[in-house]
Amino acid sequence: MILDSETKASEHSEDHGDELRLWLRLLTCTTLIEGEVRRRLRERFDVTLPRFDLMAQLDKAPEGMTLSDVSKRMMVSNGNVTGLVERLVESGHIDRRTSETDRRVQMIRLTKLGRAEFRKMAAEHEIWIANVFAELSEKDVQDLMRLLAKTKLSARKTVPQKAV
């Protein structure tokens, strides 16, 4: 196998500049969108983004979820969820009860109020997000979906998994 000088050089000191720029761009897009969503949630509904995110998880699980489930789905620490849930119970948006079969487990679900408020917010939120991507063609959206799926798989391989 013959290697030209460029390939040879890359063996020990590859150029990683493109990947770094890609990461920064990805981060910028997310931060930009997240900040705007946060601002609008506060302005329109006086709600924080983490509260909205947690309610979104519960809306997809009418039968309820455990705190651990929420923690994994939201990719945040257990302790973080404990505090968020505490405040959402306090404000009457979610309902928490200890599982009858396993007393370690807390099942939480949206209350009627919580569900109603979430649905109202979610409807607007979906329009905001559609606007965010308004200048992308349908093909752009599909391409981006595909590339991000690939990125997610690639990134996951660099994350050490818990032993099974």
Added chain:
Amino acid sequence: MILDSETKASEHSEDHGDELRLWLRLLTCTTLIEGEVRRRLRERFDVTLPRFDLMAQLDKAPEGMTLSDVSKRMMVSNGNVTGLVERLVESGHIDRRTSETDRRVQMIRLTKLGRAEFRKMAAEHEIWIANVFAELSEKDVQDLMRLLAKTKLSARKTVPQKAV
């Protein structure tokens, strides 16, 4: 202009599901990568991500930056920067001095220690990021760069600009 039923329907209740899924995927990728970078920075260098990010900004500006500059670049609030800078001055990584021409302005820059430590971390960081995207082809990377640039422009249009 003739509209078929699908187009007609879309006038008032367009389907925004794809965009929403795209946003969630974007967010997942960023959260995943960010979490892993945070974990490694702590594990390898006992440093937090915000501290690293701030030092990265300063490394690109050898002549120094104002706190407002940093705030804009990092897309975080002013008050946040004040606290971060406070701790980085405390630990000897950055140097802060009041501008001679405008006493409202604080110029900050990396100290010798700060620069040395940052460079060491940045070298490893770059490799971690390259690994994150390792399964993407060179074309994938370029496509993703282009689509994210487009996304950024599109998203910016939905963010209300401050009056000039």
Added chain:
DNA sequence: CCGAATTACTTTAGGTTTAAAATGATTGAA
């Protein structure tokens, strides 16, 4: 059955983050 390991959740300490108000310095228009 029994004790070690695991699991679910909470607590703690410290740092991060925001929005909004406050402080002090500069600018600019009348």
Added chain:
DNA sequence: TTCAATCATTTTAAACCTAAAGTAATTCGG
């Protein structure tokens, strides 16, 4: 000049977030 507006930064209050340690319940191998 002068004072209202603007600007850079800090402060404040509350929430968010993590890592790590702690508590209590369950599971499982022997």
